[in-house]
Amino acid sequence: MAIADLANPTRFLAFANRTIPWLGGLAAVVFAFGINQAIVAPDDYQQGATVKIMFLHVPGAWLGMLGWGVMTVAALGTLVWRHPLADVAAKAAAPIGAAFTLMCLVTGSLWGRPMWGTYWVWDARLTSVLLLFLLYLGVIALWRTVEDPSRAARGAAILTLVGAIDLPIIKFSVDWWNTLHQPASVFRFGAPTIDASILIPLFIMTAAFTLAFATLLLAAMRNEILRRRVRTLRLMQASAAS
């Protein structure tokens, strides 16, 4: 099947029905391996055992930003190409991205309390991630408020494109401002500053969460296509009755 064929909702449903069980199963296997690696990973010489929180916090941050990235591409699909699945993808990605951003914030706070002595500081990195979470809530509220999906899609697409400005701010906030949050230690110019004994479990857990994200996104898109079919049928039924 060509990728372009997936633009057809019926073909996308067939693809999703075939893919979701395999992708979910693969995510479960990689999670099992990643959690095992996280348990046996050594303590950090400075952070001690709390480094194990990083195996959740870093994937949460990555997926919170990936979710908005998916929505940004989908917003372009809605506004520029009017792709049939673009607003379905944008709507489906919003709650998933919001949940992972919340996971990033909560696990970060739980790491910050023993390491920094506080759950929260208004530094640039933390504040820009909190802003991303609030933007997610705004998009979700917009989808739920506007009844007509195509009108909601256009409004949500504009908000998404404006909100995309926050992504480079999150990434470079630790370079542009003097923050309590540490600078980039994995994706940076030069080699990562983390030892392989911690970096490898971190990559495996990130892969597991990314597979879970992909599975959830496909499943949520399938639900959204079915929801729109239900809506169309109900409108047909109502117009036939009147």
Add this chain to the structure above:
Amino acid sequence: MMPVAAHTGFIIAAYAAAVIVVGGLCAWVMLDYRAQRRNLADLERRGVIRRSAPPPPEPAPHQAKEKA
């Protein structure tokens, strides 16, 4: 090295939060899928189907005879 026990509560709370987030998302998509399938089946039972939906299967020969 710091004692593990000093921060165990924070580590457990973080993993519990992750379980709640991922478990909650899984439950949400599964329950939503069931609800949409139920809604579609309900509409189909009442004869409301999409114009592009595949036609219902032909009855077996003996069933056709019984109907005739």
